[in-house]
Amino acid sequence: MLRESHTAIIARNERWQGEAATEPFEAGWASEAIFFLRALAAEGPTGDGRAYVQISPDGMRWVDEGTTAQVPDAAEGIAVLRVAHFGSWLRLRVTLPAGATLTPVVALSLKA
């Protein structure tokens, strides 16, 4: 069997300010994942924001996995967060400073 591989678009064209997170995503079949956080638009000091990979025991309670990245500071910037050994659920949490608005596309690239 070929290795299963899948790209899920888990956020698209939302307006993120302050604290934001993607919807929970189940991917227990995957052994590696990359979050590509692309800025469709970036207004204000988005580059002072941070993105955090989160994992969960049940899809409802979340803890930081440890992988973080700077949020893109301009449109078409892409932040990359690579993770492995993450259990069954993944999501991306983002914190943005006052005055910053990020319009993201988040692609979650998964591989068995």
Added chain:
Amino acid sequence: MTVTLHDLRLADPRLSRFDPMRRIICFDDFDRGYCGWTQLVGNYEHTLDSMTASYAAHTHPQLATVSHWDAGTHGGVDGTYALKIATRPKRGIRSTAIKRLTFREAGPIRLEFYFTFKPEATELRLSETDVRSVGFLYDLQTGYEQNGLRVMPHIRFLNAENGKHIQRWQYKDETTPVREIGTEGKTATHDHLAPFGWKDIPGGEQKLCYNEIPTKINWHYMRFDFDLATMRMIEMQCNDRRYDLAGIPNIVIPAMRNLWCMLNLVFFAEAETDKRVFLYIDSVCLSGEF
């Protein structure tokens, strides 16, 4: 002893829980992956802001183990994984998953699948009225040489509404007006799943096994027969009950310029409260009499 096609299928544990027509068009066992099921993204041109809001709310389907905080992994019908359609946690919102095909023979087709549904288990109570509905539809268009129609049979199980546990099968034969998108005259949209116009299927009440806490699920069998020649519903079966659909109308609108012979399959779920709801599918068998 003569071995029939039916005998062969009954001896195959992957197919013995289905009753396919002569030709299996596709058999989607989610232990093999996504099998072509994906997110139903809304139409747009030049900017994503032109997308209808109800489509923008759709989430990406997941390969799920049906795991819960209290008892761990439930698993699928015959393996570990099922396709999961999850809504966002907002009353009235919906989510979908789609598989996009075309047809080569305008005749009878049969969709069979196993399904179950639950709200997110955020409360220590049954929460049986938190899922508004789960359902399925075809998005079809006749061939170029046929009569120029786009036909969309819609079926849902109205589980609950306004706090009442209703448990009734419904159909829909209305959509919103078609809206042109952008400036190039090539893209349009309509919101066929907009929450209006659902009507009861006669005799469509059905008490499905729901179990006793929000983390126990039971799988249900569904069969839906449709004729691509007449573009009419024929019959459906859920578990032990059969429904004559011969008189049930579809959503019908004029054909669009770029959708000839389209055969799209869609599953959907609708939330009744500000809680995520999950529709699980395992597995899907689409067959045709050709």
